[in-house]
Amino acid sequence: MREEIQNIRNEALAQLIEAKTADEVERLRIIYLGRNGKVNKLTKKLKSLKTQEKKEVGSLLNDTKDTLIFQIGKRKNQLKYGVRQWFDPTIPGKKPVIGHLHLITQAIEEISSIFEKIGFTRVRYPEVEWDYYAFESLNMPKDHPARDVWETFFVDSKKDKKYGQMVLTPHTSSGQIREMERIKNPPIRMINIAKCFRRELDASHTPMFHQFEGLVIDKDISIAHLKGTLDYFAKNYFGPERKTRLRPFHFQFTEPSFEVDISCGICKAKGCKVCKEGWLELGGAGMVYPSVLKNGGIDPQKYTGFAFGWGVERVVMMKPGLNIPDLRLLYSSDLRFLRQF
Numbered sequence: 592m593r594e595e596i597q598n599i600r601n602e603a604l605a606q607l608i609e610a611k612t613a614d615e616v617e618r619l620r621i622i623y624l625g626r627n628g629k630v631n632k633l634t635k636k637l638k639s640l641k642t643q644e645k646k647e648v649g650s651l652l653n654d655t656k657d658t659l660i661f662q663i664g665k666r667k668n669q670l671k672y673g674v675r676q677w678f679d680p681t682i683p684g685k686k687p688v689i690g691h692l693h694l695i696t697q698a699i700e701e702i703s704s705i706f707e708k709i710g711f712t713r714v715r716y717p718e719v720e721w722d723y724y725a726f727e728s729l730n731m732p733k734d735h736p737a738r739d740v741w742e743t744f745f746v747d748s749k750k751d752k753k754y755g756q757m758v759l760t761p762h763t764s765s766g767q768i769r770e771m772e773r774i775k776n777p778p779i780r781m782i783n784i785a786k787c788f789r790r791e792l793d794a795s796h797t798p799m800f801h802q803f804e805g806l807v808i809d810k811d812i813s814i815a816h817l818k819g820t821l822d823y824f825a826k827n828y829f830g831p832e833r834k835t836r837l838r839p840f841h842f843q844f845t846e847p848s849f850e851v852d853i854s855c856g857i858c859k860a861k862g863c864k865v866c867k868e869g870w871l872e873l874g875g876a877g878m879v880y881p882s883v884l885k886n887g888g889i890d891p892q893k894y895t896g897f898a899f900g901w902g903v904e905r906v907v908m909m910k911p912g913l914n915i916p917d918l919r920l921l922y923s924s925d926l927r928f929l930r931q932f
């Protein structure tokens with residue numbers, strides 16, 4: 592009888608593979624597992640066996656029955672839903688890919704939180720702006736050669752008598768007068784972080800970039816306050832061992848004006864291959880020019896102020912451990928590059 596069971600099992604499995612539709616499989620189920628099916632017929636025969644024999648053959652027959660139930664169910668599903676629909680709930684799920692903030696957005700958040708800790712308020716002003724706020728009110732009248740530094744995009748718009756033409760903000764200094772007009776009565780502690788636009792494109796320039804502009808106006812504000820604020824930022828953003836240095840420079844809207852340098856993180860201002868003479872250039876700063884205060888409606892007899900404007904991309908590139916060879920990579924939308932940060 593053992594042989595008979597084996598034969599039925601092999602025959603059934605072979606026919607199952609051959610079956611082309613779920614109906615055919617159902618027919619096979621009736622032939623083998625139905626009330627008068629082949630398996631049941633053998634079960635009836637068991638009675639005639641001796642006790643020991645009955646036990647062994649009975650267990651073989653049960654195994655065969657279980658196998659056929661499972662295989663018939665599986666084949667039916669395959670034919671009904673297709674192989675891919677066969678659902679295995681134990682397979683681990685696929686995790687959706689989670690993105691993250693762009694490197695520059697992360698830097699903007701870090702910079703604003705550093706300044707917010709010492710009482711600065713983050714503001715944003717229009718990025719399509721009047722010539723007046725971008726240049727004229729900052730001591731750069733039309734046709735002034737100083738304007739050449741800011742390779743400006745002009746918007747093809749109607750000119751306003753007072754405010755002139757529209758431009759894409761070439762620097763965040765355009766927010767200085769707007770902030771004075773908004774606050775009216777100092778103290779002012781502004782950090783304006785926004786997009787800037789200039790007609791430049793190479794490994795260290797993109798036509799769209801970001802600047803952060805600090806402006807502090809109050810009674811008795813001096814260069815010492817400026818230096819203290821810059822040192823505070825340098826230590827918190829770049830690391831506690833970094834120092835800043837002010838180098839005399841010229842801007843139309845500040846007097847005195849400075850370029851701010853930061854000590855090189857590799858050689859600690861001793862001079863090395865990377866920095867050459869120990870210091871790296873960060874950006875501009877100075878004491879707000881009295882006529883600029885006046886343009887913003889603030890009395891220069893009563894108040895003084897300092898300002899600084901630096902590139903976000905520039906400070907990011909100078910962060911220790913980052914080595915980005917080409918600024919354009921930041922805005923190329925290449926996920927292989929962006930996922931690194």
Ligand code: DAH
Binds near residue numbers: 762804845876897898
């Ligand atoms: N706006 C200047 C630039 O884009 C940078 C700058 C210089 C900003 C001196 C300032 C400043 O606030 O005081 O080059």
